[in-house]
Structure formats: C-alpha cells, structure tokens
Amino acid sequence: MCTSFKGSKPIFLAMFAMWASIPTPGLSGQGTLADYQRGHELQAKAKGLVVNTPGPTNWIGETDHFWYTRAVKGGTEFVLVDADAGTKKAAFDQERLAGAISKATNHPYTALMLPFAPMTGRGGAARPMPGAAMSAPLTFVDGEKAIQFGVSGSLYKCGLADYLCAKTGPVPEEDGRGGRGASPEDEALISPEGPGGDPVDGLEYQPPASQANDAGHYDRVQHACAEVPQGGAGRGRGQVRGGAGGARLGVGSQFLGQLPAEAPETCASFDGKWVAYIENFNVFLKPVGGKEDGVPLSFDGSEGNYYSLRTLAWSPDSKKLVAYHTRPGYDREITYIESSPKDQIQPKHTTIHYAKPGDTLDIAYPALFDVATKKETEIDHGLFPNPYSISAPVWWKDGRGFTFEYNQRGHQAYTVIEVNAQTAQTRPLIAEETKTFFYYSNLGPGLSAGRKYRYDVNDGKEIIWASERDGWEHLYLYDGVTGKVKNQITKGDWLVREVEHVDEAKGQIWFYAGGIVPGQDPYFTQLYRINFDGKGLTKMTDADGTHTVSFSHDRKFYTDTWQRIDLASVAQLRKADDQKVVMDLDKGDTSALTAAGFKFPEVFVAKARDGKTDIWGTITRPMNFDPAKKYPVIENIYAGPQGSFVPKTFSAVAPDQAMAELGFIVVHVDGMGTSNRSKAFHDVAFKNLGDAGFPDRILWHQAAAAKYPYYDISRVGIFGTSAGGQSSLGGVLFHPEFYKVVVTNSGCHDNRMDKMWWNEQWMGWPLGPQYAASSNVDNAYRLQGRALIVIGEMDSNVDPASSLQVVNALVKAHKHFDMIYIPGQNHGVASLGTEHYRDDYFVHYLLGVEPPDWNKVSLPADDAAAGN
Structure with a gap:
C-alpha cells in the first residue's frame, strides 16, 4: 500500500505500536526528543572548537x-x-x-x-x-x-x-558556464543529495575551461572558433541549428559542454580576412568588410543534416577550415506538472530535453574546406563509424592537420584521430579499447575524476596519455609522429589520480597518486614527480593523509596541506628542488573539540568477496556511546562507479553524527564497483549496477560485528540519494536477509529511465537483459523489509517517473511501503534537510520506539538543518 508516512495515523500508528512492543534490550531512552535535540545542536556546539586550521x-x-x-x-x-x-x-x-x-x-x-x-x-x-x-x-x-x-x-x-x-x-x-550539464565533462554545480550530503551523482564543481590548469591542456586550443567543452568532446543536442537560432540544451543531452548565452553569428579567420557563418544550414564564407554576398562552401546542409558554427575551426594559416554536419537523433522530452507553483494557484506544465539509454543520438561528422578553391572534402568515416561523441576539432599549431577524439557508442573504444590538412586522410594516433568500459571523463580531482588524460608535447610531436591497459591507471608517452608508444611513464599496483603539471622543457610530470604508499589508505592522494622516460620518481609529500599541493608561479616553492577524517588540516611550506621543509605553517588544533566530547569516526578495513582486496569504510558512533548496549546499524550508501565516496577529509562534526545520536551506528563503505582503485575493482560495476558492492559491504559489516559485540547486524538499515537511492532500495530487494529498512531518495531505480551518459557508461549499449536484472522496478516484488520512497516532483536530474514506476510495481505485487511525494522539489529534495522523515523512519523500524510527535513539539528553527 502506498501512503504518506506522516499522514497515515489510522494504519501506521498500529504498526508502529507493534514494532514498539518488540523487546530492544539496552536501548531505553534512545530515539527520544533529547536525542534529536542533541544531534540538532552538534554544529552549534562544535563551532569554534577547531582552531589554527x-x-x-x-x-x-x-x-x-x-x-x-x-x-x-x-x-x-x-x-x-x-x-x-x-x-x-x-x-x-x-x-x-x-x-x-x-x-x-x-x-x-x-x-x-x-x-x-x-x-x-x-x-x-x-x-x-x-x-x-x-x-x-x-x-x-x-x-x-x-x-x-x-x-x-x-x-x-x-x-x-x-x-x-x-x-x-x-x-x-x-x-x-552555469547550469547542470549533460555529462561528466560538463562543469557541474555543487548540489546536495538531500540529508546525506553527497554531491549529485558524485559530481562536483569544476572551473570553466578558461581557468583550466595543465591537466586540461587548453593552451593548444586555437580558439578560432570551435568551442572546446570541458571534456574535449561535443556534439548532439545543443547544436546551433541554422546559425545563431535554435540553440537547445537539455539534461541528458549529448553535447558535452554548454552553449554560451548567445551563440556567435560568424567566425573570423586568424588573419582577419575572412568570416565563416551558417546560412540555410550550410557553411558560407565572405571577406571581412566586403560588400559582396557570401559564397557557399557546402551544399548538402539541411534541417536534417545541418552544419554547426560552434564546431567550425580555422587552421592557423587561415587557408582551411573544418566544420561538422549533424544528423539529428531522437529528441526525448520529460514532462513535468508543478502542482504548487509559488506564483499562482493553478499547476504549471513544463518539459526538458533528456536523452535516455538506447535513444538514437545526433550523429556529427567533420568536413574539410579549402578557402582558395572553395571546395569541400568529406572525411572518411571508417575510423569513427558509430560515435557516441566526437570532440570539437583542434588544429595543430603548425597547421599540418587537426585532431578530434572519438568515443564509440558503448564506451569500449576511444580513439584520438588526426586528419591531414592537405589530403583529408585520417589516422588513429591513439586507440584505446576495453572489454568493459572506458571512463571517458577527464582525469582530475574530486569524486567525479575520470580516466582520460591527454597532453600534447611540442605541438603533438609527443603525447602523454593515460590508460588502464595494464590494470591500473597509468601514464604513457606516445610518439605523435608514428602513433607508437615510446614508453610507459608510471607503473605499479597503484594509480595516477590527477596530473598536476607538465613541464615540457624539463620533460617532467607532477601527478597525484593513490595506493602507492604501503600501509596507507589507498584513497589518500600523494604528489609525485617523474620524468617522461619513467625515471626519477620523486615523492613530494609523505605524511599519512590526503594531500593538496599549491606551487608558486616559478614552481620554486610549494605548500603541502594534508588531512584525514581524524586529523584537521596541517600545512607546510617546502622547496620543490629537494622537498625540504622551509617552515611549518599551521596545524589544526582539535583539543577543545575532543574535550567537549566529540569523537572522530573510526576507519575500518575488511576483506572483499575475493578474500584478498581491502574494503575501506568508516564507523560513526553516538557521542554517548555505551559498549554494553546493542546498536542498530545504518549504512549511508552511494555506490556510483564515477568515484569513491567514503569521507577522507576532516570535519568537526562527522557527516552522520546527528543520525548516530539517535541511537545508531552509521557507516560509509566503498565496495567493489566504485572507482579510484584497480581496473578489476572498478569493472565489477560493468553491466551490473545492481551489485553495488553488496557482497563486499555485507562481509565488511560482518567483520565489524565479529570485532564489536555491540554492532547489531540483525537490525541493519540503509539510505541513499540518486544513484544511492537506487542502491539503497536494491539492498533491501536483493539482500533482504541482511538489510531490513530503507529510505530511498530521488532514486534512479531503473537505468533505462535515467540519463543516457551516466547509465550507458556503466550498463553498456545496446540495451540488454542486464538493465532488467539491475532494475528496482522489475525486482520490486522481492520487497520483504520496510521501505520509504522519497520523490521530488520537479526532479530534473533523475526522472521522477523512475520512482513512481517502483511504486506501481510494488502495488501490483501487493507490497506495503511508504512514500513521500513533495511538490516543487528538485533532485535530492532539499526540504528534507529541515524535516525528520528519514530519521523517524529508522527510529520506528530499527529502534522500535515512537519518535517525537512533531505536530506538537519541534526543534528550534534557527539551525534546524544542522541536525538533519
């Protein structure tokens, strides 16, 4: 039965009374108003207690x-x-x-x-x-x-x-570039995933391309005039159709980047003599300042096969230009009814563009134009027959040709293609192939760090390229002339997490690595320097923690700042040539915090399903923890393959401390299938998002219970948002013997219903039976525990119909559950931050006690969000 948890007293008070009658030895007094109040006041209590950070x-x-x-x-x-x-x-x-x-x-x-x-x-x-x-x-x-x-x-x-x-x-x-983009290459806005505080699908803020450091290698972009999106790819929805008009960009679209506020009408050559423009879907050319009409360079453009000014790029000598023409695919839209708009009584109807797995894509192909002869040369498509995306063209600085990057549909083949400016012949400079997935987002900092990196040395005479071909993310040096690997630069059972800087003159690379220091958390980042030939590996940082380094303009000095969940930031100033410490800057002091009774989460490690691989997680206990009691366990899950999610940085108040205060042990775990470990570790997610690392997570819980008698795995709850919403409900559906209660928020419960770029990346293309196997909709009949489904009416990240289809399947299967459908709320349902729905649900069904009656009592409104 589908009801609102808050508004169903005749039915659910009886159920709660039944649960409250279940004996829960040692748990008296937990889940009370005082416990909620204590959790609510944590942020205020901790304020100012950590100093010198x-x-x-x-x-x-x-x-x-x-x-x-x-x-x-x-x-x-x-x-x-x-x-x-x-x-x-x-x-x-x-x-x-x-x-x-x-x-x-x-x-x-x-x-x-x-x-x-x-x-x-x-x-x-x-x-x-x-x-x-x-x-x-x-x-x-x-x-x-x-x-x-x-x-x-x-x-x-x-x-x-x-x-x-x-x-x-x-x-x-x-x-x-503001707004929410369509792929991991886009600049993404920080947007909390509701009460859990995880970023939307693991994405976090990235600087615009104009601010990119060496890792973005934007210095080689000629900027006349193709706009290279952040990830170096672009095509599909969002193309300018017929010149400046008709720009469209929707969530889930395949144009990897955002359109400017106003698309340009012309593109001037480097020598300032010519402007190119789009007219009647074709490329036209005319002299700058001339009164004569423009002349067409292409004749095959039409609404169903248009050229785009955005992908037009002049050669450095202004003698040639390249432009893409595009065959539109299926333009899917999602329809929304906003039931309770702020500016009127009557509901509103809106739509957004949103490509889903299996949809027909826009297909773009480049064509080369000669300015002197006004002739077009079609470029052979043999090296890129089935594109998911091809990047905008980028000319070599000497004009010998241009390159673009081809991501094949299905994300198992990725090729850097060079086109000869004189002959229009194509050749593969780099060809990456995998039997699972190529994580095509750029290698870089943060939760959404991908596995693609390219840096062109000496105008492409050499190319630095990242690959997981030996089982770990490492750097390779290519000969840009022959297209052959000259040498592997980094090597070992560890991975490159980010390239910080490339010094072409010295032939050196600075990079962050994970898992290279024996005995340290493999998710901690340490900075290293290495020569192009793979020699001279030099450690720039060493303290046990995750590091952030900042260099002076001449790279003579750098600051090294590190932290852990139990260590506030520490910073030193060092010399780059010998890594000697110039001076200690500051060290966070947490003595007042611990004196006030605050405790840090425990880092806990157990073996994975293979019996060999370490699985890392954290355990948060209540501040009034009593080892003589038994505590139910709640897992805060986000298992998206685009990153790793167990906290590694310091916070005065642990992310889930307020929930723990109610009488729970709250944990985070990174199981197999998440990123930032080996390729094999990551590949567990391939065509199998329903796995979500649960075999590893359950073993981890069992290891914790074996060590700690108070860790009660007979009462385990789970919650998550977005991809975490899918995984949390999946935990109860696929592992009912272990997970008993779930609160799922804004879940993408069926990967066929969610955005194309995220789901085809991990679940594969073309669509197959694996999608149904991982679907919470198709497996809703398995429900045995208690489930609260939270839906935001205006969710533009995950189609809210995905959750409603779960509701429909549960009703058809005669399953009882609870649902909160909140008008006007977008992804993550921000309004939950000042409510208690999630916490109350676990208090009812895991503690077996009645939570406070919030219609009669309430916490102070000033900082209510701090406790939820």
Whole structure:
C-alpha cells in the first residue's frame, strides 16, 4: 500500500505500536526528543572548537609571497608568507581594516568576521566557493600595498597604509558556464543529495575551461572558433541549428559542454580576412568588410543534416577550415506538472530535453574546406563509424592537420584521430579499447575524476596519455609522429589520480597518486614527480593523509596541506628542488573539540568477496556511546562507479553524527564497483549496477560485528540519494536477509529511465537483459523489509517517473511501503534537510520506539538543518 508516512495515523500508528512492543534490550531512552535535540545542536556546539586550521594557499602574482586563512575562535585570521625569506606575519591589521570596510560599506564588520568570500580549490588558483554570489575574492594589488574584494555586488579597494576603503565598481560577472550539464565533462554545480550530503551523482564543481590548469591542456586550443567543452568532446543536442537560432540544451543531452548565452553569428579567420557563418544550414564564407554576398562552401546542409558554427575551426594559416554536419537523433522530452507553483494557484506544465539509454543520438561528422578553391572534402568515416561523441576539432599549431577524439557508442573504444590538412586522410594516433568500459571523463580531482588524460608535447610531436591497459591507471608517452608508444611513464599496483603539471622543457610530470604508499589508505592522494622516460620518481609529500599541493608561479616553492577524517588540516611550506621543509605553517588544533566530547569516526578495513582486496569504510558512533548496549546499524550508501565516496577529509562534526545520536551506528563503505582503485575493482560495476558492492559491504559489516559485540547486524538499515537511492532500495530487494529498512531518495531505480551518459557508461549499449536484472522496478516484488520512497516532483536530474514506476510495481505485487511525494522539489529534495522523515523512519523500524510527535513539539528553527 502506498501512503504518506506522516499522514497515515489510522494504519501506521498500529504498526508502529507493534514494532514498539518488540523487546530492544539496552536501548531505553534512545530515539527520544533529547536525542534529536542533541544531534540538532552538534554544529552549534562544535563551532569554534577547531582552531589554527590553515585554509587554501593564495599566491600573489609572480612573487614568492602568498596568503592563507587560519581559523581561530570567533572567526578568521589572515596570514602573509614570504616563502623566500621563510617568514610569516599578519596579512594586515584586521581591526583597522574592519573599521575601514564598515565605513565604506555602511555595514558593521568585526576584525575576525571580514566580508571576504570563502575560498576553495586545488593547485595555485584558489577561487570563491560556488554559491558565493555577488562577491569577489580577496586579492592583493599595487605591490601588496592594497587589497581588493567584492561584497554585495560591489568591488572595494582598501589601502594597507592609510586603511581607507573605496568602492571601485560592480563585481564582474564570473566567466563560467552555469547550469547542470549533460555529462561528466560538463562543469557541474555543487548540489546536495538531500540529508546525506553527497554531491549529485558524485559530481562536483569544476572551473570553466578558461581557468583550466595543465591537466586540461587548453593552451593548444586555437580558439578560432570551435568551442572546446570541458571534456574535449561535443556534439548532439545543443547544436546551433541554422546559425545563431535554435540553440537547445537539455539534461541528458549529448553535447558535452554548454552553449554560451548567445551563440556567435560568424567566425573570423586568424588573419582577419575572412568570416565563416551558417546560412540555410550550410557553411558560407565572405571577406571581412566586403560588400559582396557570401559564397557557399557546402551544399548538402539541411534541417536534417545541418552544419554547426560552434564546431567550425580555422587552421592557423587561415587557408582551411573544418566544420561538422549533424544528423539529428531522437529528441526525448520529460514532462513535468508543478502542482504548487509559488506564483499562482493553478499547476504549471513544463518539459526538458533528456536523452535516455538506447535513444538514437545526433550523429556529427567533420568536413574539410579549402578557402582558395572553395571546395569541400568529406572525411572518411571508417575510423569513427558509430560515435557516441566526437570532440570539437583542434588544429595543430603548425597547421599540418587537426585532431578530434572519438568515443564509440558503448564506451569500449576511444580513439584520438588526426586528419591531414592537405589530403583529408585520417589516422588513429591513439586507440584505446576495453572489454568493459572506458571512463571517458577527464582525469582530475574530486569524486567525479575520470580516466582520460591527454597532453600534447611540442605541438603533438609527443603525447602523454593515460590508460588502464595494464590494470591500473597509468601514464604513457606516445610518439605523435608514428602513433607508437615510446614508453610507459608510471607503473605499479597503484594509480595516477590527477596530473598536476607538465613541464615540457624539463620533460617532467607532477601527478597525484593513490595506493602507492604501503600501509596507507589507498584513497589518500600523494604528489609525485617523474620524468617522461619513467625515471626519477620523486615523492613530494609523505605524511599519512590526503594531500593538496599549491606551487608558486616559478614552481620554486610549494605548500603541502594534508588531512584525514581524524586529523584537521596541517600545512607546510617546502622547496620543490629537494622537498625540504622551509617552515611549518599551521596545524589544526582539535583539543577543545575532543574535550567537549566529540569523537572522530573510526576507519575500518575488511576483506572483499575475493578474500584478498581491502574494503575501506568508516564507523560513526553516538557521542554517548555505551559498549554494553546493542546498536542498530545504518549504512549511508552511494555506490556510483564515477568515484569513491567514503569521507577522507576532516570535519568537526562527522557527516552522520546527528543520525548516530539517535541511537545508531552509521557507516560509509566503498565496495567493489566504485572507482579510484584497480581496473578489476572498478569493472565489477560493468553491466551490473545492481551489485553495488553488496557482497563486499555485507562481509565488511560482518567483520565489524565479529570485532564489536555491540554492532547489531540483525537490525541493519540503509539510505541513499540518486544513484544511492537506487542502491539503497536494491539492498533491501536483493539482500533482504541482511538489510531490513530503507529510505530511498530521488532514486534512479531503473537505468533505462535515467540519463543516457551516466547509465550507458556503466550498463553498456545496446540495451540488454542486464538493465532488467539491475532494475528496482522489475525486482520490486522481492520487497520483504520496510521501505520509504522519497520523490521530488520537479526532479530534473533523475526522472521522477523512475520512482513512481517502483511504486506501481510494488502495488501490483501487493507490497506495503511508504512514500513521500513533495511538490516543487528538485533532485535530492532539499526540504528534507529541515524535516525528520528519514530519521523517524529508522527510529520506528530499527529502534522500535515512537519518535517525537512533531505536530506538537519541534526543534528550534534557527539551525534546524544542522541536525538533519
């Protein structure tokens, strides 16, 4: 039966009373209002108890000076460092500065609470955190004699001699691509996955292409005029049809990148003599400033086979240009009814573009045009017959040809293709093939780090390429002339996690690695340097933790910052040539936090299903933990193959501490099928997302229970959002002997119903029986435990019909369950952050007690979200 958990007293109070009558020895007093209150107050209680924590490094121009923030009781201090001298001091007089800013802005500020946007970032370019609207970062200007910052939409400049501040203009608009894109290559916005706090499908903020570091190798892009999306791929929905008009981009579309706000109408050649444009779906050319009409370069364009200005690219000598023509595929739309819009009483109807697995794709192919002869040469398609995507064309700087990258439908073949500018002949420079999947997102930091990396050395005479061909993610050096591998650069039973920098002159690569240090958590990142020939492997960091490094402009110095879930950030300044410590910067102090009763999660390791591989996870216990009691266990699951998800960084309050306070042990586990380990570890997910690493997770739980008598695996609950929503419900359906209660939020419960790029990546193409085997819809009849299904009416990430189809299947199977369908809510159902639905469900069905009656009592509204 499908009901609302909150609104079903006649039916469900009886059920809850029945569960409450089940004996639960040693659990008296748990799940009470006092427990909820304690969890609710954790953030406020922990505030200011961790001090001296160093923030991101901010190098000042082309100097050896940098500044960073230091968390102190009551706010933030700013520290200025002279790396060459090995000294540090207060960056400015914060008391005087607060007075000057207060006077200039007509808003009161204090010395430790200055209006500077919070910073985040890896490498040498810290940046404002996403969501820091109408602000601009703190920067030192005028030879460090003044600072500049933005607040409330205005820029201010303050002298550090006279401490006078003045408004200098508006905050400039950020150069970036907003919105939710269609693939892991797109810039993704941070968007919480509801109460669990996981990022949407594991994606996190990436800088726009214009800000990319060496890992993006955007320096080789000619920029006239093809727009290369973040992942170096592009085609499909979102093409400009018929010139500047008709731009479309929808969630799930295959154009790997975002269109600019206004598509350009023409594309000028490098020599400034010509402009190319699209007219009547064809490519036209005319002289700059000329009065004569343009001449067509193509004649086969039509609405069903159009050319796109966005993919048009001039050769550096302006003698040739290449453009793609596209045959449109199936334009799927999802329809929404917004039942309770804010601006009117009547519901609203909207649609979005959303490609799903198996849909027919837009197909784009390049054509080469000669400016002098006005002739088009069609490029043979033999090397790229069945594209999922082909990237925008990028010319070699010497004009000998251009390259694009071909991702074959099914993601098992990926080829870097070169086209000769004179003959239009194609050849494969690099061909990557796998029997499972090629994770085509760019190698880089964060949860969504993919496995593709390419860096062209000396205009492509050599190419650095990443591959898992030997079972681990490693770097290879290719001869760009012959297309042959010259040598493997990195090697071993560990993986490259990110390329930080490539120095062509010295023939060296700096990269983050995981699993290289024996005895350390294999998910921790350490920085190394190596020569192109694979020799000279040098360790740049060594402390037991996950590291972030930031280099000075000349790479003479670097800061090394590391942390763990039980260790607040520690930062040092080092010299790059010999890795010697110049000075200790700051070390987070958690003594006041632990004195107040806070405890850090425990890192727990057990063997996987193969009996050999280590599975890593964390255990969070209540602050009033009593080992003489028995505690039900709740697993917070996100098992998406695009990343690894067990927390590795420090937080004053553990992510699930508030839930644990109710009387639970809460755990995170990275089972097989997730990323950032070996290729074999990752491949468990191939055509089998229903596995979700459960055989490993259950063994991990059993190992914990064998060690800790209070760890009660007879009462195990599970919750998750998005892909975690699919996995959490799957745990109860496929493993009912172990998982008894589930709260599933915004789940993509059938991979045929969800976005194409994510699901075909792991489940394969063409569609086959594996999709039904992993489907929570097709397997809904298996339900034995208790299930609460949470759905956001306006979910634009995962089609909400995916959850409703589970509901339909459960009803047909005569299964009883609960559902919360919340009007107006998007993915993750943010409104749950101030409600107790999820926690109450576990209190009822795992603790067997009645939670507080929230219609009669409530927690304070000011920081209600802190406890949920």
